[in-house]
Amino acid sequence: MHHRTISTLVSHPNILRERCSRHFRTGISSQAKALVQDLLPPEWYKVAYARLIKLSHVLQNVEQINGRLTHTYDGSIIAGDHIASQMQTFNSLVKPFIASPIRYHSYWNNIERTRSVSGACFSKPTDWNTVTLNSLTKICNLLNISAQQRSSVRLTVCPQATQHHIWRGALEEVLRDLKYEMDSVKCKSRTFRMAEQIASTCIQFFAETASVSVSDSPSWMRPTPMKKVEEPQLSRKWEEVLEMFVDLSKCISKEEGLAYHASKIESMKEGLYQIRDILIEKNISYKEAQRQDCLVQKKLSKSLGHSSKCLFTLLLYYLYGTVRDIEVEVCGALHGSGRNFSLCIGKVLPSDDERMVRNGVKQLGRALGIFKFVWETAAVGAALELHGHLWCLGAEEKTLTYRGNVYYVHGIRL
Numbered sequence: 537m538h539h540r541t542i543s544t545l546v547s548h549p550n551i552l553r554e555r556c557s558r559h560f561r562t563g564i565s566s567q568a569k570a571l572v573q574d575l576l577p578p579e580w581y582k583v584a585y586a587r588l589i590k591l592s593h594v595l596q597n598v599e600q601i602n603g604r605l606t607h608t609y610d611g612s613i614i615a616g617d618h619i620a621s622q623m624q625t626f627n628s629l630v631k632p633f634i635a636s637p638i639r640y641h642s643y644w645n646n647i648e649r650t651r652s653v654s655g656a657c658f659s660k661p662t663d664w665n666t667v668t669l670n671s672l673t674k675i676c677n678l679l680n681i682s683a684q685q686r687s688s689v690r691l692t693v694c695p696q697a698t699q700h701h702i703w704r705g706a707l708e709e710v711l712r713d714l715k716y717e718m719d720s721v722k723c724k725s726r727t728f729r730m731a732e733q734i735a736s737t738c739i740q741f742f743a744e745t746a747s748v749s750v751s752d753s754p755s756w757m758r759p760t761p762m763k764k765v766e767e768p769q770l771s772r773k774w775e776e777v778l779e780m781f782v783d784l785s786k787c788i789s790k791e792e793g794l795a796y797h798a799s800k801i802e803s804m805k806e807g808l809y810q811i812r813d814i815l816i817e818k819n820i821s822y823k824e825a826q827r828q829d830c831l832v833q834k835k836l837s838k839s840l841g842h843s844s845k846c847l848f849t850l851l852l853y854y855l856y857g858t859v860r861d862i863e864v865e866v867c868g869a870l871h872g873s874g875r876n877f878s879l880c881i882g883k884v885l886p887s888d889d890e891r892m893v894r895n896g897v898k899q900l901g902r903a904l905g906i907f908k909f910v911w912e913t914a915a916v917g918a919a920l921e922l923h924g925h926l927w928c929l930g931a932e933e934k935t936l937t938y939r940g941n942v943y944y945v946h947g948i949r950l
Contacts, residue, residue, distance in 0.1 A: 576632055584629050585950050591626045592929045595886035598623065601899055602860045603796060608892050613720040615793065627865060630884045631664045633948050634927055658868045658880065669903060670861040673843040675910045680870050685914040690842045692913050697850040698836035700829035703807070704742065706853035707777070710804055711739050713859060714797045721793065731787035738780045745772060745816045775812035781805050800859065803845035810839040855905065862903045866925065875918045879907060882925035893926060893945060897938050900924035904941050
């Protein structure tokens, strides 16, 4: 392979990824090894590794968590296309090192030790694609859950995830997440400022309509609302929130940097359309508030389908108190048969910084938790072994355990 061709593949990782996907075959047989060596000779790895070292210095305090770039130590958002492009290049260049463990990095030296864990899980070109977990359907597809079991999953999840306090909390968290990112933007257009105002108004609406039903105290401790002498105000409905979300969606859809939030607002509108006629009243009795809450839960449970991104957002909030879709850089296929199965997922890190590794493990832990929750809810009748993998430049091979799952830290080096 000519030096110019090698430089082209290093400088344009998309071309490299397409070429790998076209030629790389399942498994790590001798034929596959020869194929990868022909595709990417040692010279390519030398050039790419040098590029990775430079990028790792630039990205040493930058981590990508569910599509958002943040500083490792203070959690602040990193805006700008330049860093995002460098992170994308880093991830693209690392994956051929992982996908081709022939002679080029330390993972191959320990392949016999970890073959049963990761060798089988990451054997197809599609395993190296970034996967965004944003619906129950996507989770079930990855777990090969049957149609009948999917119906059972939905019927079990809906009553839990559509409880009124979960619904309200998820909506407020979506708005807070959007507002947090908006506050990090310096140059703001007129449309952007309008979106900020709508988001703030909507957050204020939730604060004003918080009722006693949201409280954790038992019903006998909650006083009966006093009757007002003045003329009562018109009752408010969920339709007001829907109208604000519609306007908010129109505004932020025009802002390129807020594309993710625009899609999240769109997904939550699905639930708002179903309950727009239900009242939101603050000064009512506990029993009346409970009746309205049950009505919200009933309508959402009936209308939100298995593929609903709104339902998945509610599930994320129910399980973790967060609403951001989970992004996984590497996701292997389900392996096994009978009563034993395994699933492996992975994440690429710019450095082996202890805090960055810990954050990576926590992120993979949430993803594995979703898989475990759906698997157990589907009552498959078989054991599912879950593993997480983290690849860091120059890291020492080690194993970590977090909340019952095993995580393997792999070093990438020549």
